Amino acid sequence: MLTLARCQLEDTAQAMTEVFVIRNQLGHYWGKSKAWVDGSQAKLVLRTPHRDEAVNTLFELSSKDVDLRGEVVAARLSERGEPIIEPSQVPLPLEPTAEEAGDTGGRDASATGEGPAKGADAESAA
Numbered sequence: 001m002l003t004l005a006r007c008q009l010e011d012t013a014q015a016m017t018e019v020f021v022i023r024n025q026l027g028h029y030w031g032k033s034k035a036w037v038d039g040s041q042a043k044l045v046l047r048t049p050h051r052d053e054a055v056n057t058l059f060e061l062s063s064k065d066v067d068l069r070g071e072v073v074a075a076r077l078s079e080r081g082e083p084i085i086e087p088s089q090v091p092l093p094l095e096p097t098a099e100e101a102g103d104t105g106g107r108d109a110s111a112t113g114e115g116p117a118k119g120a121d122a123e124s125a126a
Helices: 006-016 051-064 098-102 120-125
Strands: 018-023 071-076
Touching (some): 018 051, 051 071
Antiparallel strands (some): 018 071
């Protein structure tokens, strides 16, 4: 009959309750919605049972964002199956909405330098 040493049983039990999450340099976590979250709601954080999956995801993220300094972190699971993580103390950056991104604040494009000159400047350039 096969018997396992006590330390092997503990390692197996620990591996079953451990997942891997991705954390960036600001302490934010990569979320299930494919956006950074602060970690205050652990259920929104992407977690993988295998370290290599998290490493692959981090590699893909860093290839799109060269300023990203991320790491794969092992986290234990709570009784509810959520990772036990420390929320970031740095607030998430506000992302502009589609309207704000395209809005020039009521100015025409020439005032912002984003388009062809209009008015007297266009006539003098011709």
